Amino acid sequence: MERKQSAKTKAGLGAGIKNGFKKIGNVFQNTIKSDAKIFSYLKTFADDKGVAAVMPSSRYLVSRTLRAMNIKHATKIIEYGAAEGVMTRKILEEMPKDGKILSVELNECFYQKLKTLESDHRMSLYHGDVRQIDSIAKAHGFPAGEIDVIVSGIPFAFLSAEGRAELLSKTSDLLKPGGRFVAYQVTTHLIPILKNHFREVKIQFEIRNIPPHFVFTAFK
Numbered sequence: 001m002e003r004k005q006s007a008k009t010k011a012g013l014g015a016g017i018k019n020g021f022k023k024i025g026n027v028f029q030n031t032i033k034s035d036a037k038i039f040s041y042l043k044t045f046a047d048d049k050g051v052a053a054v055m056p057s058s059r060y061l062v063s064r065t066l067r068a069m070n071i072k073h074a075t076k077i078i079e080y081g082a083a084e085g086v087m088t089r090k091i092l093e094e095m096p097k098d099g100k101i102l103s104v105e106l107n108e109c110f111y112q113k114l115k116t117l118e119s120d121h122r123m124s125l126y127h128g129d130v131r132q133i134d135s136i137a138k139a140h141g142f143p144a145g146e147i148d149v150i151v152s153g154i155p156f157a158f159l160s161a162e163g164r165a166e167l168l169s170k171t172s173d174l175l176k177p178g179g180r181f182v183a184y185q186v187t188t189h190l191i192p193i194l195k196n197h198f199r200e201v202k203i204q205f206e207i208r209n210i211p212p213h214f215v216f217t218a219f220k
């Protein structure tokens, strides 16, 4: 009886693992199909460790992140680390017509590619480091205390402990009361730090991305 049950458990586990691999395979296929520029992204990753991801966010991670942003109601948005603009393009598609977005990107190659998005009058682009987001936002007409959502794909793990705390403090200052900071990250190390700066933190996980990511929504 016990042996029978353990065989059943093993079979269930085997099917679960097989299903998991199948899902990851689908994500890989979709990413390749939907983005022929994947190898140029990989090259940028190889040249700059700050890029931190081997390929752009999958459509599953993008849509989970946009839901966390409550995108239809976000009229003032700041994006940290836009890379090639996979997330940015979808944000522009879904955000209100009278909204505004400021995207900040450090990598020169990605910044040059993002310039095409500036044809949308709602989009402002800045080539630089988000650690100076307080002055960058002010210079672009995004005043402290008025931002609905800040979304981030930058690798927080690469910042020093002081750098992380300072950036999260600037992030919180920029948000309006009730505003949200949405960060998609590979690890959970940011959770306790977010809890020091925000009143509530929601945690989600998206497996259909390479690599799988957590999506944290922190409320001011």
Ligand SMILES: C[S@@+](CC[C@H](N)C(=O)[O-])C[C@H]1O[C@@H](n2cnc3c(N)ncnc32)[C@H](O)[C@@H]1O
Pocket (backbone or CB within 6 Å): 050, 051, 052, 053, 055, 056, 057, 080, 081, 082, 083, 084, 085, 086, 087, 104, 105, 106, 107, 110, 128, 129, 130, 131, 153, 154, 155
């Ligand atoms: C994981 S990628 C972002 C993925 C992208 N948003 C997407 O959805 O495909 C991280 C990006 O953050 C940028 N980045 C890293 N550190 C940064 C910083 N301090 N300031 C601005 N951008 C930064 C990198 O150049 C890279 O493009």
